[in-house]
Amino acid sequence: MSYSAWILLTASLVGMSCGLVGVLLILRRMAMMADAISHSVLLGIVVAYLVTLQLSGIHMFIGAIIAGLVTALLVQSFHQLGVQQEASIGIVFTTLFAIGVILISTKAGNAHLDIQHSLMGEITFIPWNTVELPFVGSVPMAVVSLSIVLLIVLLVLLLFYKEWKLTSFDPVFAASIGIPVTLMHYIFMSLVSITSVAAFDAVGAIMVVAMLITPASAAYLWTDKLPTMLVLSCSFGVAAAWIGYYVAVWLDTSISGAMAFATGIIFLISFIAAPRYGIIAKHRRSRASAALTEHA
Amino acid sequence: MERVSNMNEAIVVNRLSAAYRKTEVLSQVSFTVKPGTLTSIVGPNGAGKSTLIKSMLELHPRTAGEVSFLGQPYQKAKKKIGYVPQRGSVDWDFPTDALDVVLMGLYGKIGWLKLPRKSDREQAMEALRSMGMEQYANRQISQLSGGQQQRVFLARALVQDAELYFLDEPLAGVDAATERIIMDTLQQLKNRGRTVMVVHHDLQTVEDYYDHVLLLNRTVVAHGPTDEVFTAEQLHRTYGGALRWMREKV
Amino acid sequence: MNLLSYNAQWVLLSTLLLGMAAGSVGVLAYWKRQSLMSDTLSHAALPGVVIGFMIMGSKQLPVMLLAAAVSAYFGAWLVQSIRNSSRVKEDAAMGIVLSVFFGLGIMLLTFANRMPGGGQSGLDHFIFGQAAAMVRSDVTWMAIVAAVVLVVILLLFKEWKVSLFDASFAQGLGLSVRAMNSLYTALLVLVIVIGIQAVGVILIAALMIIPAVSARYWTDSFAKMLILSALFGGGAGLIGTLISTLGKGLPTGPFIVVSASAMFFISLLFGASKGLLVVRYYRKRAKGSGQKAIMAGGVTEGGRG
Numbered sequence: 001m002s003y004s005a006w007i008l009l010t011a012s013l014v015g016m017s018c019g020l021v022g023v024l025l026i027l028r029r030m031a032m033m034a035d036a037i038s039h040s041v042l043l044g045i046v047v048a049y050l051v052t053l054q055l056s057g058i059h060m061f062i063g064a065i066i067a068g069l070v071t072a073l074l075v076q077s078f079h080q081l082g083v084q085q086e087a088s089i090g091i092v093f094t095t096l097f098a099i100g101v102i103l104i105s106t107k108a109g110n111a112h113l114d115i116q117h118s119l120m121g122e123i124t125f126i127p128w129n130t131v132e133l134p135f136v137g138s139v140p141m142a143v144v145s146l147s148i149v150l151l152i153v154l155l156v157l158l159l160f161y162k163e164w165k166l167t168s169f170d171p172v173f174a175a176s177i178g179i180p181v182t183l184m185h186y187i188f189m190s191l192v193s194i195t196s197v198a199a200f201d202a203v204g205a206i207m208v209v210a211m212l213i214t215p216a217s218a219a220y221l222w223t224d225k226l227p228t229m230l231v232l233s234c235s236f237g238v239a240a241a242w243i244g245y246y247v248a249v250w251l252d253t254s255i256s257g258a259m260a261f262a263t264g265i266i267f268l269i270s271f272i273a274a275p276r277y278g279i280i281a282k283h284r285r286s287r288a289s290a291a292l293t294e295h296a
Numbered sequence: 297m298e299r300v301s302n303m304n305e306a307i308v309v310n311r312l313s314a315a316y317r318k319t320e321v322l323s324q325v326s327f328t329v330k331p332g333t334l335t336s337i338v339g340p341n342g343a344g345k346s347t348l349i350k351s352m353l354e355l356h357p358r359t360a361g362e363v364s365f366l367g368q369p370y371q372k373a374k375k376k377i378g379y380v381p382q383r384g385s386v387d388w389d390f391p392t393d394a395l396d397v398v399l400m401g402l403y404g405k406i407g408w409l410k411l412p413r414k415s416d417r418e419q420a421m422e423a424l425r426s427m428g429m430e431q432y433a434n435r436q437i438s439q440l441s442g443g444q445q446q447r448v449f450l451a452r453a454l455v456q457d458a459e460l461y462f463l464d465e466p467l468a469g470v471d472a473a474t475e476r477i478i479m480d481t482l483q484q485l486k487n488r489g490r491t492v493m494v495v496h497h498d499l500q501t502v503e504d505y506y507d508h509v510l511l512l513n514r515t516v517v518a519h520g521p522t523d524e525v526f527t528a529e530q531l532h533r534t535y536g537g538a539l540r541w542m543r544e545k546v
Numbered sequence: 547m548n549l550l551s552y553n554a555q556w557v558l559l560s561t562l563l564l565g566m567a568a569g570s571v572g573v574l575a576y577w578k579r580q581s582l583m584s585d586t587l588s589h590a591a592l593p594g595v596v597i598g599f600m601i602m603g604s605k606q607l608p609v610m611l612l613a614a615a616v617s618a619y620f621g622a623w624l625v626q627s628i629r630n631s632s633r634v635k636e637d638a639a640m641g642i643v644l645s646v647f648f649g650l651g652i653m654l655l656t657f658a659n660r661m662p663g664g665g666q667s668g669l670d671h672f673i674f675g676q677a678a679a680m681v682r683s684d685v686t687w688m689a690i691v692a693a694v695v696l697v698v699i700l701l702l703f704k705e706w707k708v709s710l711f712d713a714s715f716a717q718g719l720g721l722s723v724r725a726m727n728s729l730y731t732a733l734l735v736l737v738i739v740i741g742i743q744a745v746g747v748i749l750i751a752a753l754m755i756i757p758a759v760s761a762r763y764w765t766d767s768f769a770k771m772l773i774l775s776a777l778f779g780g781g782a783g784l785i786g787t788l789i790s791t792l793g794k795g796l797p798t799g800p801f802i803v804v805s806a807s808a809m810f811f812i813s814l815l816f817g818a819s820k821g822l823l824v825v826r827y828y829r830k831r832a833k834g835s836g837q838k839a840i841m842a843g844g845v846t847e848g849g850r851g
Binding site: 027029082159160161162163165166168169170172173174175176177178179220223224225226228229 | 317350353355374375377379381385386387390391392393397400401403404406408409411412436452456
């Protein structure tokens with residue numbers, strides 16, 4: 001496969017996993033938790049590197065999951081101690097991220113890890129960092145790890161589909177019929193963490209936030225069906241990846257920045273023109289209903 | 297219908313206390329409820345009515361006390377309990393329709409790793425029909441009126457086919473038609489031997505709707521059959537002087 | 547010691563003032579329950595910074611700050627309109643604006659870095675902050691703006707208090723809540739734009755969130771909370787900057803944040819009003835005296851919901 005094909009595949013995989021996880025994120029009103037986790041994942045990666053002195057996939061994933069869960073736990077416990085939810089998120093992730101940046105700039109500076117990379121990713125280098133796989137041949141490391149993550153996300157999402165739906169819609173009722181709501185919360189936080197870390201290496205922290213929140217929010221404006229919303233969100237994520245890539249090549253600019261920006265364009269179009277909940281449709285409907293008499 | 301439990305009491309609450317942050321909202325609440333009764337929980341704002349239900353169902357931590365349902369602790373009795381939370385507790389913009397929400401009532405029975413089958417759908421549809429809601433089955437839930445949303449919630453509880461039902465302000469902000477349907481349904485549940493407890497706000501209708509009353513203000517003020525308990529004197533003790541309507545009643 | 551060089555002293559003074567201004571604005575944000583709005587706006591400021599640079603062709607701070615303010619304000623407006631005119635909730639709206647603006651900023655940054663003089667301009671420092679890279683004129687600008695923010699908050703102390711506590715009552719007094727809201731957003735944006743050079747767009751939010759929350763553990767009075775938060779913020783600015791000047795190339799922002807977090811943990815444990823140890827002590831005493839909660843009229847929170 002060609003160089004740009006690998007990059008497009010990588011970014012599409014990011015778009016799909018983030019698109020799926022993102023739908024649950026916004027329905028659970030946890031968009032800013034994604035912002036938090038995608039930042040504190042950095043600390044997890046740095047600590048895993050300092051402990052093992054290697055930047056291999058599995059160590060990074062373990063470090064990231066721990067960092068993500070620690071973030072979720074800390075936010076929760078500060079909140080229980082009376083700190084406002086938002087403030088609690090703000091304290092936890094800025095602190096963990098700051099520690100990560102300090103560790104990079106003092107201890108891990110010479111390594112492959114650097115600050116710039118962590119924010120913007122280095123998708124341009126991805127095709128060169130390859131592994132040999134049986135039958136397939138030489139494949140970029142990031143493609144392998146992103147495929148595994150996408151599989152995990154799909155599996156966990158589909159196997160517990162109705163439980164995710166119920167705990168997102170009505171957690172109190174879910175708890176009352178015996179679904180372990182807290183456990184599912186932390187499983188979900190782990191999903192966000194592994195998605196973040198896999199995408200992080202390719203596109204950087206901020207781009208993860210864009211891919212997690214924006215396509216799902218756009219999809220939310222198009223449909224009232226959860227399955228449709230999931231499919232749309234994935235497609236928007238992939239579309240943003242492609243649009244972003246070609247815009248970046250055309251303008252010779254940051255690929256991950258352009259992809260994040262592309263998610264914004266897709267959202268903007270949906271915000272204005274989505275047939276169900278876009279502002280044009282809304283405007284038209286409110287006019288129509290003003291003409292009619294009020295119904296029950 | 298013959299009750300299988302060898303206990304005479306459907307619900308036993310013994311010295312239950314609960315706190316919100318550092319403030320105690322329920323203190324030493326004790327009462328028992330007979331099977332096949334329809335009880336309203338009545339009290340002023342902040343009396344802990346919702347918290348009482350939530351802490352009985354272990355949705356809010358208790359600081360002390362025990363509760364048993366049909367002679368069993370909550371964890372064992374869970375499958376026999378239906379709960380209808382306040383309507384305002386969920387996001388009605390959620391991408392789902394009325395039928396789907398009713399189906400959620402069956403998730404506990406369907407079990408992990410399985411999807412609802414056709415028979416489950418039919419059962420959910422039947423519950424919607426009994427609430428007069430079948431024509432709204434495929435409507436997105438934010439496009440239902442407040443009363444219709446409440447009927448969907450009640451239909452979801454009905455498909456659970458529980459022995460005990462707890463409803464948190466089911467009549468808040470609903471239209472007259474919905475109020476009638478909900479109260480008829482609760483009456484039918486009672487007639488079939490089910491035990492129902494309802495957080496109720498409108499003092500004017502308590503005597504018409506319920507056979508038992510639990511007057512609550514952070515602890516039990518009075519509890520028993522409506523005609524014995526729902527008196528001006530007891531209401532005065534529950535509400536303090538803050539109740540104008542009561543004076544008119546006397 | 548070169549720490550005490552003339553320039554270093556100026557830098558310290560400016561991060562001290564910045565911390566104080568951020569701490570005070572943070573208290574307003576805290577009571578508006580908008581802590582993460584500052585995070586959103588600081589990311590939204592990045593495209594403005596870069597555009598300001600591209601217009602002038604060199605680092606002209608006033609122009610860059612103005613453009614940053616416009617960009618952040620536009621971000622605030624977008625969050626509001628997404629929230630008000632669609633079913634997308636506020637947290638998602640913030641996430642969208644934050645990440646998309648930042649993405650745009652990064653795109654523009656690659657253009658700016660290609661411009662003559664762009665590569666050496668230290669634009670990258672706007673992401674994590676580099677107090678040591680600031681020159682005398684930057685410092686002066688920062689100090690002036692921070693001082694203005696502090697003065698505005700102090701002068702309108704009563705008005706903030708009443709409009710944050712009870713907006714409808716404030717309206718009854720003839721206070722324009724709209725005007726107060728715009729002023730609040732303006733102050734937030736001002737602190738962000740002067741803060742990003744020293745602390746960086748990613749972490750400047752911390753300087754507005756953490757000191758206010760820490761102050762909450764020491765007092766229930768709005769006035770004292772403002773003063774304490776300003777002190778914590780100023781202290782964090784000072785300490786963080788000092789540490790970052792100890793080594794070469796150490797980013798300032800993260801050290802300021804970690805200093806602020808250290809103060810938060812101390813407050814969380816030892817705070818005189820709500821600190822964990824104090825609360826535990828009182829709880830023990832209450833138990834010891836064997837006092838049972840007595841039925842009272844109303845409960846402040848909790849009963850329903």
